[in-house]
Amino acid sequence: MSAGLNKVIIPVAGLGTRLLPISKSIPKEMVPVLDRPLIQHVVEEALAAGLNEVILVTRGGKSAVEDHFDSHYEIEAELERKGKTALLEALRGIAPPELKITSVRQDRALGLGHAIHCAAHLIPSEEAFAVILPDVLVKPQVDDTGCDLKAMVAAFQSQQAAQIMVERVPLERVDQYGIVDCDGAEPAAGECLPIKGLVEKPARNQAPSRLSVIGRYILPGTIMQHLAETGPGAGGEIQLTDAIADLIRQGDAVHAFRMSGRTFDCGHIPGWLQANTVLGREAGLLEPDRGDASV
Template identity: 55%
Template sequence: MTTVRKAVIPVAGLGTRVLPASKAIPKEMLPVVDKPVIQHVVEEAVKAGIKEIILVTRSGKSSIEDHFASNYELEHQLELKHKTAILDSVRNIVPKDVTIISVRQPEAKGLGHAVYCAAQIVNNEPFVVILPDVLVNNYQQEENDLQKMVSAFEQHNAAQIMVESVPQSQVHLYGITDCNGVKPAAGESAPIKGMVEKPKTNEAPSDLAVVGRYVLPARVMALLANTKPGAGDEIQLTDALDELLKDETVEAYRMTGKTYDCGNKLGFLQANVAYGLQHPDTAEGFKQFLAQQD
């Protein structure tokens, strides 16, 4: 099995759920404590062993690329002022052996289309897909969930889709996996029989919702090339995965961490509270502040 080295991160969305904050600033650049959302996601990928990150972007999102590029003037000023710790934080955003590449999605045609825009760079290798709206918090865990998914992919020779258990009353909001009645333990995987997009509460095959992390074989790109527009007249990644399921094993990996949907206002606030209580520079003072609130 080829080692998983590449990740595709679609960042071309408009961020309408967090307007007006995202009118002039990409939603992926909104900060969770002291790092933009996209940096948290890239760090997650790097920890999972990813060496090449492909951002699928559009016009108006150049600040994302700028964030990961060197800023010589800023670094020089920090050097002159001997602000070593801050200098390290901006100079070492990604390790030197990790490459970040951008490709354009010329028009909004769905998640499947965005992923397929990276096909030439993925170049017949297995790859990770990360949806940057969702932060996966594996605080104080030795391995993050994406690491475990990559390990499962390489051990089982099967695509991995991250899922989490959601309240039955909320299954209609998600893509739900059908694991034939099996519910894997947290940190484990189970074969998927099928997937249902936003089922009625009484028709959902399980409570295991797709989270926004995928480890996929190279063949998915070929399937996307032939995927016709589906829901919303867009090319859906789920449709390509349904085709993959017909003759290959696809597994649901049940996550161990907690998710925060930073693509909406409430999730973004929740992420800042959770990460603020974990950050060594803010944890104690923030805890005291929250205790004083009515």
């Protein structure tokens, strides 16, 4: 597996049904968290990790996602004329010079594995790449400036093993996630351990651990061939977890990297509201939670 790593695939072709009615006419990736849309949060995360070649897997009706990273001469000229330097710099910072964005189309919604395989022609078999799911924001703990994705890239470069980011969830929620099996062990935060297998949404009494997959992956280019040969799995869709399971069965090293930060599932209304509330308070944009004012 090559140590070079600068490409990231971000699937943005989903319908966003969990965010309806907000996402009826607005791509879910353009729904804002604080002062910027979800897609900008995850592209900034990718850049912080050294991943500057972004491949968007998109579909019709999602042009706003691509347009967000275009320059807008009229707005920039007006901001410059009015001397609004800080806002102008923020606008230009959306797409810094090192960022390279390519878009490919997913013609049918056949699952995450299918979406990733749509970019197969851009990923050489000897080249590793990352995957970020934009529904989930990964943010550092308060007073921490670290980047879990950057740390996972370092783990990949050190171990030369595919990486899957995980977090520990309560037992009563394991049936909502893909759960990794590290043969009874659990890595400490910021560390990784080999994965023995993956189980998609196991029953609570059958879960091999409480470590859930959270939508950040570093994978070898050879997984594209596995995806090409993977048939429909759960939900009749081509599942990325099935292709990763094939990698493990053939003896490729796949590690679980345990994050140290926090996740916000912005793919549904409660999680999106939580992200805006918690991060808004931390940024000083909202009043702090003072509890029940009547007490």
